[in-house]
Amino acid sequence: MIQRELRKLILPLLGPALLLHTIFFVVPALNAFYYSTTSWSGITPEKEFVGVDNFVRAFNDHTFVMSMENVGYFSVLGFVLIFPLSLLFAVVLSKKPPFERLLKFVIFAPTLLSVVVTAVLWGSIFNPVIGLLNESLRGLGLETWTQPWLGRRGTALPAITVAMIWQGLGTYVILFLAGLQKIPLSFYESAELDGADAWQQFWHVTLPLLWDVVQILVVLWIIGSVQAFALIFVITRGYPNVAEVIGTYLYWAGFQGQSIGYASAMGVIMFFLVLTFSLLVNRLMRRETIEY
Amino acid sequence: MADLRAEVKNFSLKAVTIFLLTFYCLSSAVALAWVIYTSFKSNAEFFASTWALPGEWRWSNYAYAWANAEIGNYFFNTAYISILATAGTLLLAAMAAYVLARVVFPARQFVFYLFLTAMMVPAMLYLFPLFVQMRHMRLTNSHLGLILIYIAGGLPFSIFVLTGFFRTLPTEMEEAALMDGASPWKTFWMIMLPLAKPGLITVSIFSFINTWNEFFWSLILLRSGKLYTLARGLQTLFWNMSTESRWTELFAGLVIVMMPLIIIFILLQDRITEGLTVGAIKG
Numbered sequence A: 001m002i003q004r005e006l007r008k009l010i011l012p013l014l015g016p017a018l019l020l021h022t023i024f025f026v027v028p029a030l031n032a033f034y035y036s037t038t039s040w041s042g043i044t045p046e047k048e049f050v051g052v053d054n055f056v057r058a059f060n061d062h063t064f065v066m067s068m069e070n071v072g073y074f075s076v077l078g079f080v081l082i083f084p085l086s087l088l089f090a091v092v093l094s095k096k097p098p099f100e101r102l103l104k105f106v107i108f109a110p111t112l113l114s115v116v117v118t119a120v121l122w123g124s125i126f127n128p129v130i131g132l133l134n135e136s137l138r139g140l141g142l143e144t145w146t147q148p149w150l151g152r153r154g155t156a157l158p159a160i161t162v163a164m165i166w167q168g169l170g171t172y173v174i175l176f177l178a179g180l181q182k183i184p185l186s187f188y189e190s191a192e193l194d195g196a197d198a199w200q201q202f203w204h205v206t207l208p209l210l211w212d213v214v215q216i217l218v219v220l221w222i223i224g225s226v227q228a229f230a231l232i233f234v235i236t237r238g239y240p241n242v243a244e245v246i247g248t249y250l251y252w253a254g255f256q257g258q259s260i261g262y263a264s265a266m267g268v269i270m271f272f273l274v275l276t277f278s279l280l281v282n283r284l285m286r287r288e289t290i291e292y
Numbered sequence B: 001m002a003d004l005r006a007e008v009k010n011f012s013l014k015a016v017t018i019f020l021l022t023f024y025c026l027s028s029a030v031a032l033a034w035v036i037y038t039s040f041k042s043n044a045e046f047f048a049s050t051w052a053l054p055g056e057w058r059w060s061n062y063a064y065a066w067a068n069a070e071i072g073n074y075f076f077n078t079a080y081i082s083i084l085a086t087a088g089t090l091l092l093a094a095m096a097a098y099v100l101a102r103v104v105f106p107a108r109q110f111v112f113y114l115f116l117t118a119m120m121v122p123a124m125l126y127l128f129p130l131f132v133q134m135r136h137m138r139l140t141n142s143h144l145g146l147i148l149i150y151i152a153g154g155l156p157f158s159i160f161v162l163t164g165f166f167r168t169l170p171t172e173m174e175e176a177a178l179m180d181g182a183s184p185w186k187t188f189w190m191i192m193l194p195l196a197k198p199g200l201i202t203v204s205i206f207s208f209i210n211t212w213n214e215f216f217w218s219l220i221l222l223r224s225g226k227l228y229t230l231a232r233g234l235q236t237l238f239w240n241m242s243t244e245s246r247w248t249e250l251f252a253g254l255v256i257v258m259m260p261l262i263i264i265f266i267l268l269q270d271r272i273t274e275g276l277t278v279g280a281i282k283g
Helices: A002-035 A053-059 A062-094 A100-112 A115-125 A132-139 A153-181 A185-193 A198-209 A211-226 A230-235 A246-255 A260-286 B002-038 B043-048 B060-068 B071-102 B108-120 B123-136 B143-168 B172-179 B184-195 B197-213 B216-221 B230-244 B247-267 B269-281
Strands: none
Touching: A002 A260, A002 B071, A002 B108, A002 B123, A002 B143, A002 B172, A002 B184, A053 A062, A053 A260, A062 A100, A062 A153, A062 A211, A062 A246, A062 B002, A100 A153, A100 B002, A100 B247, A100 B269, A115 A132, A115 A153, A115 A230, A115 B002, A115 B230, A115 B247, A153 A211, A153 A230, A185 A198, A198 A211, A198 B002, A211 A260, A230 A246, A230 B216, A230 B230, A246 A260, A246 B123, A260 B108, A260 B123, B002 B247, B043 B247, B060 B071, B060 B247, B071 B108, B071 B143, B071 B184, B071 B197, B071 B230, B071 B247, B108 B143, B123 B143, B123 B216, B143 B197, B143 B216, B172 B184, B184 B197, B197 B247, B197 B269, B216 B230, B230 B247, B247 B269
16 A cells, blocks of 8 residues: 555656666767767768777777776776775774874875866976975985976876875775774684784784775776776876876877767777676675675 | 784884874875965965975965956856755755665666666766767756756765665654655655755765866866866866966965865764765775
């Protein structure tokens, strides 16, 4: 009876949201797969079907291959750095350290700032002429160390990774903190009775029990790197550059290169990368999770 | 002996931790302080020395950023877009979430996952199709188009959170209301929606911060400068530095953009950190 009454609500309450979702997500997302099989320029109306040509072109395109490599670089270096850093900060914060609120502010505030703020801030720090980094090196008498940080691939990629970490750290600390709070205190008590020191407790109790959090974080970081766009786009002023990622190259190909078909194919590749990594990492790590 | 070794190990572990923490926090704080005090310098001072403190505190940089560089205009654009988009997201998401949480119907699971899918699909996938579609609908270079995209984009996450929230609410109250002859429509608006207040607050804080910061779609859709949002305007200002070199005014603009969020964060720290946990999982 009650359900029959409630069903009257389906159309008026669910309808508007579903309509917007269909227009602004479902239809364009499906269209992307269609566009990716055409040679559409975006200017003339003709959309010629070209099968998988756009995908073949992508994997033979040096710039696209380089942007994939850069994505790989950001995924690996970024995670190797952010993982220990965020875990460390989470463990410290979970112990109610002195200056707790201040610490939280420094760690979490960057997460809330617009990606443009992060880009402008770090873009200014790495600026070769007025940048804080080169100026500091000069001040310390390390003139020879100064360089155009964002101009060469060898320094641009680590520099951008730093900015990514600065912005992302808060999220990772939060997730670790949530995971830490779920570990029962009794586990530590019994470990202590068995004579485990702080390091052993961390290694044998904390880390294994945080495994499912680690799993989420790996997926999140890889997905974030695959989708990277705004930070790099703003820092590099939208020019084709050494730190090109799939997102920036795709944007360029669609708006400047006038090949919507090709750009959509890159979008499809990006989509499948995100999907594959989510599924793969989930499968690889699921078995290791400890139930408690 | 073993004890001593354990102690040394513990001590060095602590030392490394404290060093890393201090180093990170200090460099963050220095970077932030640098932006703030530089925003009061003249450009001549800035080019003479990047590090030096301002000789006099020049508020005129802020006046320039606010008026001449149009940050003020962007500020109002962003404020009203964010408010409308947040209100729209909240309303539509609460309505949809209630149905998805409480009403049993055949396609329920499918619709729920249809919304959730959007959280895992990169915007880059549908960027061009949506852009072309917006052009057909004459919604490019318009605030209405941007607001609609923000509402649609905010739905999946908000529906995800609110559906979870509605499921935790007891069913007795709505059952009693319906038994007493209240219409389901009235039951939703008068009884269930007020009960969902804590969930609605979390979602609106999130939705507001996200739209306030949003850059991607404002980059894609907005062409004329007077329509820009803060993120879009700041980006343009930054890119113009290569020809204009008004760095200290740029930094004043940067501070204006950062301040509201810093203030929100200080006021709502606990609620935001709690919301971030949910927000992070959405990916």
